[in-house]
Amino acid sequence: QVQLVESGGGLVQAGGSLRLSCAASGRTFSNYHMGWFRQAPGKEREFVATISRGGTRSAYADSVKGRFTISRDNARNTATLQMNNLKPEDTAVYYCAARSDPFGIVVDTIRYHYWGQGTQVTVSS
Numbered sequence: 001q002v003q004l005v006e007s008g009g010g011l012v013q014a015g016g017s018l019r020l021s022c023a024a025s026g027r028t029f030s031n032y033h034m035g036w037f038r039q040a041p042g043k044e045r046e047f048v049a050t051i052s053r054g055g056t057r058s059a060y061a062d063s064v065k066g067r068f069t070i071s072r073d074n075a076r077n078t079a080t081l082q083m084n085n086l087k088p089e090d091t092a093v094y095y096c097a098a099r100s101d102p103f104g105i106v107v108d109t110i111r112y113h114y115w116g117q118g119t120q121v122t123v124s125s
Contacts, residue, residue, distance in 0.1 A: 002026045002114050004096045009119030012086055016123070020081040022096030022116060029077040030054070033099050035112055036070060036081045038092035038121075045095070047107040049081060059105045064090075086123045093118040 008020040022034065035050040049070040051058045058070050069082040079096060097112035106112075 002029070002032055002098050004098060004114055004116035006094065006096045006116040006119040009094060009121045011122045011124065014087055014123055014125050016086050017082070017084045018086065018121060020083065020094055020096075020119060020121075022079040022081075024077045024079070024098065029072075030074040031100055032114075033101075033104075033106065034070075034072055034079040035097045035099070035106075036079075037095045037097055037109060037112075038090075039095070039118075040092040043092075045109050047109065048094070050105055050107060051079065052104060057105055059107065061107075083121070086121075088123045088125045090121060091123050092121060094121050 002024050003026045005023045036048040037045050038048050039045040047061050049060045051070045051072050055072050067085045072079045095118045096116040098114040099112045
């Protein structure tokens with residue numbers, strides 16, 4: 001299995017930027033599709049972005065489209081979420097996740113088998 005560790009969260013003012021990183025270890029990173037999810041207090045965990053194994057395909061939630069960019073570096077076993085023009089409603093714990101099934105873009109939380117511990121992102125107004 002693969003182990004995931006997120007970093008890069010913090011406190012930022014509205015309109016600012018943060019870059020989240022997810023470091024993977026254990027198995028061949030390029031075998032896994034990667035995703036970012038988030039969970040705000042009192043809400044269910046929701047899809048943010050996903051990227052295919054080779055990095056050629058990606059998808060985003062409508063709420064972050066045009067502001068967030070997901071990428072990966074298979075040589076360095078890392079996935080990254082660049083977040084620009086942050087809004088207070090982006091405040092949440094952000095989780096990195098991985099799945100090894102052969103399907104393409106998948107946004108369902110339940111389809112991801114491996115999760116990091118999460119990193120807090122707080123956006124002040």
